[in-house]
Amino acid sequence: MAAETHPLESIAQVIAFTAQDEALKGFTVALSALDESGFIHIKNESLHILALPPEIWTRPNLLKKVSNPGPSTGTVVLMLTNKTSAMNNLNDVLATPGAIPQWMAEAPVQTATLPTTGAVWRSTINNILQLHKFFLKSDKIGDDLRSDSENIKSVMSISRELNGERDIPKLLNLILLKAREVCRADAGSIYTIESSVETNGITAHHKPGDEILHFRFTQNHSVKQNLSEFKLPINRNSIVGNAVLNRDTINIPDLYALDSDPEKNPFKIRHDRSWDERIAYQSRSMLTLPMFDISHQVIGVIQLINCKKNAAKRLLTPADFASEVCPFDAKSVSYVEIVAQQAGIALENARMTEEIQKLFDGLVDASVTAIEQRDPTTSGHSHRVSALTVELARVVDQTDTGKYGKVSFNEDEMREIRYASLLHDFGKLGVREAVLVKANKLYPEDLALIQERFNLVRASYEIDYLKTQLNIMQRPDMMALGMNPEQLQAERDQRNRMLDEFMTFIQRANQPTVLEQGGFDRLKDIANIHFHDINNEERSLLQDHEVKALSVSRGSLTAEEFAEIQSHVVHTYEFLRKIPWGKKLANVPQIAAKHHEKLDGSGYPTSAVAEQIPVQSRMMTISDIYDALSAADRPYKKSLPPEKSLEILEMEVKAGKIDADLFQLFVESKAYMVVHQGANKTGQKKAS
Numbered sequence: 179m180a181a182e183t184h185p186l187e188s189i190a191q192v193i194a195f196t197a198q199d200e201a202l203k204g205f206t207v208a209l210s211a212l213d214e215s216g217f218i219h220i221k222n223e224s225l226h227i228l229a230l231p232p233e234i235w236t237r238p239n240l241l242k243k244v245s246n247p248g249p250s251t252g253t254v255v256l257m258l259t260n261k262t263s264a265m266n267n268l269n270d271v272l273a274t275p276g277a278i279p280q281w282m283a284e285a286p287v288q289t290a291t292l293p294t295t296g297a298v299w300r301s302t303i304n305n306i307l308q309l310h311k312f313f314l315k316s317d318k319i320g321d322d323l324r325s326d327s328e329n330i331k332s333v334m335s336i337s338r339e340l341n342g343e344r345d346i347p348k349l350l351n352l353i354l355l356k357a358r359e360v361c362r363a364d365a366g367s368i369y370t371i372e373s374s375v376e377t378n379g380i381t382a383h384h385k386p387g388d389e390i391l392h393f394r395f396t397q398n399h400s401v402k403q404n405l406s407e408f409k410l411p412i413n414r415n416s417i418v419g420n421a422v423l424n425r426d427t428i429n430i431p432d433l434y435a436l437d438s439d440p441e442k443n444p445f446k447i448r449h450d451r452s453w454d455e456r457i458a459y460q461s462r463s464m465l466t467l468p469m470f471d472i473s474h475q476v477i478g479v480i481q482l483i484n485c486k487k488n489a490a491k492r493l494l495t496p497a498d499f500a501s502e503v504c505p506f507d508a509k510s511v512s513y514v515e516i517v518a519q520q521a522g523i524a525l526e527n528a529r530m531t532e533e534i535q536k537l538f539d540g541l542v543d544a545s546v547t548a549i550e551q552r553d554p555t556t557s558g559h560s561h562r563v564s565a566l567t568v569e570l571a572r573v574v575d576q577t578d579t580g581k582y583g584k585v586s587f588n589e590d591e592m593r594e595i596r597y598a599s600l601l602h603d604f605g606k607l608g609v610r611e612a613v614l615v616k617a618n619k620l621y622p623e624d625l626a627l628i629q630e631r632f633n634l635v636r637a638s639y640e641i642d643y644l645k646t647q648l649n650i651m652q653r654p655d656m657m658a659l660g661m662n663p664e665q666l667q668a669e670r671d672q673r674n675r676m677l678d679e680f681m682t683f684i685q686r687a688n689q690p691t692v693l694e695q696g697g698f699d700r701l702k703d704i705a706n707i708h709f710h711d712i713n714n715e716e717r718s719l720l721q722d723h724e725v726k727a728l729s730v731s732r733g734s735l736t737a738e739e740f741a742e743i744q745s746h747v748v749h750t751y752e753f754l755r756k757i758p759w760g761k762k763l764a765n766v767p768q769i770a771a772k773h774h775e776k777l778d779g780s781g782y783p784t785s786a787v788a789e790q791i792p793v794q795s796r797m798m799t800i801s802d803i804y805d806a807l808s809a810a811d812r813p814y815k816k817s818l819p820p821e822k823s824l825e826i827l828e829m830e831v832k833a834g835k836i837d838a839d840l841f842q843l844f845v846e847s848k849a850y851m852v853v854h855q856g857a858n859k860t861g862q863k864k865a866s
């Protein structure tokens with residue numbers, strides 16, 4: 179019993195377990211080394227199971243070096259994957275033409291996931307041995323059974339097809355289709371088991387035994403059925419529920435032959451014919467089988483209806499049902515059980531991929547929130563740029579004329595565009611917050627310091643004035659030198675007025691508008707005025723860095739601060755390239771890194787020119803500028819209406835900075851309206 183739960187985590191443990199397995203008596207189990215990766219060979223004179231370790235999927239070039247194991251009666255490729263990146267890599271490799279040798283592409287393929295338990299590993303190997311027996315048997319019996327061997331090959335090749343599909347609804351559709359194909363079933367339904375429920379984004383798991391059966395959809399070759407999804411409890415009241423609770427296949431040869439009293443039929447079920455009557459159909463033979471995940475938990479159910487003598491025949495009349503429908507025979511049941519086993523694993527993998535996808539989307543969302551919380555002036559910008567760019571990409575994809583008529587984006591490329599757009603400004607995290615939100619030429623604390631300094635100077639003027647007054651009172655002879663109290667007071671007032679004027683000028687110069695005529699000289703004049711602080715040290719009314727900040731001729735940033743803001747693109751690239759995006763999303767860092775480049779080379783950070791800027795980045799540039807101009811929630815900047823924003827963009831197009839054809843598509847399709855159609859619409863886009 180201990181062996182049943184024995185964990186197999188490494189290739190060495192797998193080999194040791196396999197070598198001791200009773201079922202493999204007469205087989206040699208060995209590891210052969212190629213480069214640093216080993217392949218497990220499990221073989222006797224007629225069967226060669228070649229197990230490829232997970233590492234190979236991260237280094238697919240090694241696959242080309244695997245030589246054909248030879249003309250043994252059967253070669254089965256067993257692809258070992260692990261639960262993280264290997265499975266994705268495997269699918270990438272399998273989807274790449276020429277990535278695997280031809281003989282391997284033609285060989286039956288099974289997959290198994292590591293780490294595993296002894297029990298699961300044994301059942302995988304046994305499965306292969308059973309299938310191999312079919313091969314040998316059909317070879318011996320002769321040509322009549324040749325088709326069986328073809329069927330078995332096709333059943334085994336289904337594994338590859340199922341593992342290549344990660345979209346759960348599409349995968350379920352494919353599972354049902356393949357299950358129907360291998361046993362000529364006219365119709366069928368597929369269910370999944372839900373072990374948790376989500377409310378307001380919080381997941382709660384059902385108690386064991388309280389799981390729910392979720393009917394997903396149905397297929398029917400003969401009649402059209404529109405059945406929407408529904409849920410039902412897992413209990414003995416349904417055949418599907420019985421299959422889950424029994425953890426076994428239920429094969430009913432003819433539902434119409436069952437006694438209507440459940441107690442009097444061997445399956446203890448009551449067949450409700452009302453649905454059949456509604457659609458003029460007869461559910462006669464029925465095969466219901468559970469799908470298991472790798473830990474042997476039931477995760478879904480396939481239900482097949484009406485095994486047909488001739489797969490192509492449609493069942494339209496009662497006579498058709500009487501003559502064409504037959505029970506599911508033992509061979510069909512075996513085939514479908516193999517499909518169900520492979521389907522269970524594919525479904526578990528797809529669910530895992532979906533979870534990873536959700537986790538990643540959540541992290542991207544959290545990252546976007548982190549950027550936008552630092553800079554409230556750009557709140558919502560990343561999501562809007564993403565919505566605009568994805569919309570423009572859709573338009574480009576659907577256009578078949580003009581410069582971009584031949585450009586299309588598949589699902590992965592659209593995801594790539596979406597992630598790049600959402601994270602295009604992520605590098606702003608590397609820019610000081612004070613610079614990011616700087617509204618005026620001086621930082622607020624600098625202006626406050628200048629005001630304090632002026633107060634200090636004012637106080638020192640007052641002290642000077644009072645000291646002199648005191649002197650005069652003590653030494654009236656000084657009056658004779660022309661110093662009288664009225665004159666002193668007038669001088670003090672004059673100096674205070676000068677300070678007031680300076681401060682008014684500084685406050686005006688501090689605004690992010692164009693510096694007024696002669697402003698630069700005036701700032702220098704103010705800086706040239708000195709005073710003595712309480713330590714009697716001579717100081718200037720304006721310090722050098724304050725003069726420099728106030729001397730900015732336009733906007734609020736100095737050249738250094740501007741360069742710091744621009745550096746966000748480099749930070750974005752550095753951050754994004756550290757993420758292992760995988761083959762399908764490999765361009766995310768490059769696309770994002772070029773969103774400030776211009777076609778004429780006047781952009782940053784690399785001054786790339788037209789041919790160096792990918793179309794995805796060009797689309798993002800248009801979206802980025804459009805949103806910067808039109809966004810309504812910027813406290814320091816007035817938003818421009820769409821027409822005005824487009825006019826400014828058009829000027830950039832005419833100056834040769836922005837792609838004219840993409841801009842035309844942006845305008846003509848009204849793609850920009852995606853951010854003006856209310857929060858709901860944007861929210862939906864975000865979720866899609």
Ligand SMILES: [Fe+2]
Binds near residue numbers: 746773774
């Ligand atoms: Fe940016």
Ligand SMILES: [Fe+2]
Binds near residue numbers: 559
């Ligand atoms: Fe941006």
